[in-house]
Amino acid sequence: MTPSETTGSSGRRLETDPESFEAWGMNARCSAPVFRPGTVDELRDALRAAGDAGTAAGLRGAGCSYGDASLTTDGCIVDFRRWNHILSFDKQSGILVAEPGVTIEQVWREALPHGWWPPVVPGTMFPTLGGCLAMNIHGKNNFQAGTIGRHVRSFDLMLADGTVETCSEDTNQALFRAAIGGFGMLGAFTRIELQLKRVHSGDLEVQAHSCANLGEMVAHFEEQSESCDYLVGWVDAFGGGRGLVHQASYPKRGAVANPAETLEPSHQDLPPRFFGIIPRSWIWWGLWCFFHKPGMRIVNALKYRLGRRHAGRDPYRQSLVGFSFLLDYVPRWKHAYKPGAFIQYQTFVPKENAVATFEAQLRLCKEHGIVPFLGVLKKHLPDPFLMTHAVDGYSLALDLPLPRGGRERLWRLAHAMDDVVIGAGGRFYLAKDSTLTAEGFQAAYPPENLARFLELKRELDPEGLFQTDLSRRLLTPPE
Numbered sequence: 001m002t003p004s005e006t007t008g009s010s011g012r013r014l015e016t017d018p019e020s021f022e023a024w025g026m027n028a029r030c031s032a033p034v035f036r037p038g039t040v041d042e043l044r045d046a047l048r049a050a051g052d053a054g055t056a057a058g059l060r061g062a063g064c065s066y067g068d069a070s071l072t073t074d075g076c077i078v079d080f081r082r083w084n085h086i087l088s089f090d091k092q093s094g095i096l097v098a099e100p101g102v103t104i105e106q107v108w109r110e111a112l113p114h115g116w117w118p119p120v121v122p123g124t125m126f127p128t129l130g131g132c133l134a135m136n137i138h139g140k141n142n143f144q145a146g147t148i149g150r151h152v153r154s155f156d157l158m159l160a161d162g163t164v165e166t167c168s169e170d171t172n173q174a175l176f177r178a179a180i181g182g183f184g185m186l187g188a189f190t191r192i193e194l195q196l197k198r199v200h201s202g203d204l205e206v207q208a209h210s211c212a213n214l215g216e217m218v219a220h221f222e223e224q225s226e227s228c229d230y231l232v233g234w235v236d237a238f239g240g241g242r243g244l245v246h247q248a249s250y251p252k253r254g255a256v257a258n259p260a261e262t263l264e265p266s267h268q269d270l271p272p273r274f275f276g277i278i279p280r281s282w283i284w285w286g287l288w289c290f291f292h293k294p295g296m297r298i299v300n301a302l303k304y305r306l307g308r309r310h311a312g313r314d315p316y317r318q319s320l321v322g323f324s325f326l327l328d329y330v331p332r333w334k335h336a337y338k339p340g341a342f343i344q345y346q347t348f349v350p351k352e353n354a355v356a357t358f359e360a361q362l363r364l365c366k367e368h369g370i371v372p373f374l375g376v377l378k379k380h381l382p383d384p385f386l387m388t389h390a391v392d393g394y395s396l397a398l399d400l401p402l403p404r405g406g407r408e409r410l411w412r413l414a415h416a417m418d419d420v421v422i423g424a425g426g427r428f429y430l431a432k433d434s435t436l437t438a439e440g441f442q443a444a445y446p447p448e449n450l451a452r453f454l455e456l457k458r459e460l461d462p463e464g465l466f467q468t469d470l471s472r473r474l475l476t477p478p479e
């Protein structure tokens, strides 16, 4: 983008040069002028500058959303990563107050030595708290702990006009429940107060179980969800939906000989080398050799067979970080998709329709000749947030390769799957989305929720200051 293109509709130019931004799945990018505020006043100035120039402002945390949720073409980007201080942490109550750019990693490093852990974490530790609230993230404990929004005590939100509203379940409840999960459309989080979870050990007791198909896997989740803290299923899409479930529980108090040691970051840190020899940063090169259909068929089959051998054995100990952020073991693993890219397609389906819907999705993948390289099953709870993706049911996340020149075929597959999911009363997760249409979005959400959300958007942001490529794709009314 040339500097003249940074001029907004008012003809005024933003005094900042364009930079390039990419979706985490490397499937979309934009070039936009960027602001990096570090205070409330700097954020207000940035929003004012964007508004004066008549250009949209897209909010961005660590950019860990797989699709276009934090990209803004023809607008500017407000990047929160510099605004990243933990303002206070009460070791007795576990209440943490933080700036929006603080990451999940910063939170656990601060809190774990004192026996506290983030109540909900995604599969990577790099997202910011602002990004996590905007998408109302869920973890492998969603069936028990709910989404992160349930653990937010309060937040401050800067609206498009520069005013700051404090919101909680008791104050400004409607805005509290709409901005959490509101994908950065209603305002920018500037301060977040979070209740952390008490833990007595930095290790979990983990057990594996193998399942011959998705039906067995869901039945196993139903059986185990009362008795464990975390549940996650790995699904072999090449093998028709067979897979492995890993369930984990906090050890009983007193069951760990050296609990204080296990809480130390040095115990949690992922080892820098595999088998003490291969640097972790090299692993993606090895993966790259297998990142094609025949290679991934072999990798999935091997993983299933090896996993089955260990399944059903006594629980083993694994650190909270090792269990929670498995994907962080291999830095830059996504580069194994290069020179292509990938999308993640995650849908949430009510319990009674989950197995049939996910099986239909896998059949469609096969028919379209695009088999997911990775599938992950989780169990969920509904929550009170206006635009929540969570349902009383299950989600299946599928990593789908996007070969160069293969965009149209992959989008066709995603739209065919959308129809099945919508027919089953399911929803989509915008943090992972790249393909949903405005029609699909409208069909998937309760009309009264969507109408209320759009009404709030018009009321709080009448000029449409907050926009992203995702919001333009989903909120622009179909012709």
Ligand SMILES: Cc1cc2nc3c(=O)[nH]c(=O)nc-3n(C[C@H](O)[C@H](O)[C@H](O)COP(=O)(O)OP(=O)(O)OC[C@H]3O[C@@H](n4cnc5c(N)ncnc54)[C@H](O)[C@@H]3O)c2cc1C
Pocket (backbone or CB within 6 Å): 024, 058, 059, 060, 061, 062, 063, 064, 065, 066, 069, 070, 080, 100, 121, 122, 123, 124, 126, 127, 128, 129, 130, 131, 132, 134, 135, 136, 137, 138, 139, 140, 183, 184, 185, 187, 188, 189, 190, 327, 431, 432, 468
């Ligand atoms: C490897 C991997 C594993 C993942 N696993 C999970 C998982 O298990 N569960 C899960 O729920 N998610 C998961 N995610 C998705 C991730 O948690 C979400 O995309 C999260 O929103 C990323 O946070 P971010 O800081 O990177 O935000 P970004 O991706 O930069 O932005 C996300 C959204 O937040 C908005 N936003 C950013 N900052 C602010 C702010 N200060 N105020 C208001 N809005 C803001 C943006 O406009 C955008 O809409 C995973 C992602 C990766 C890469």
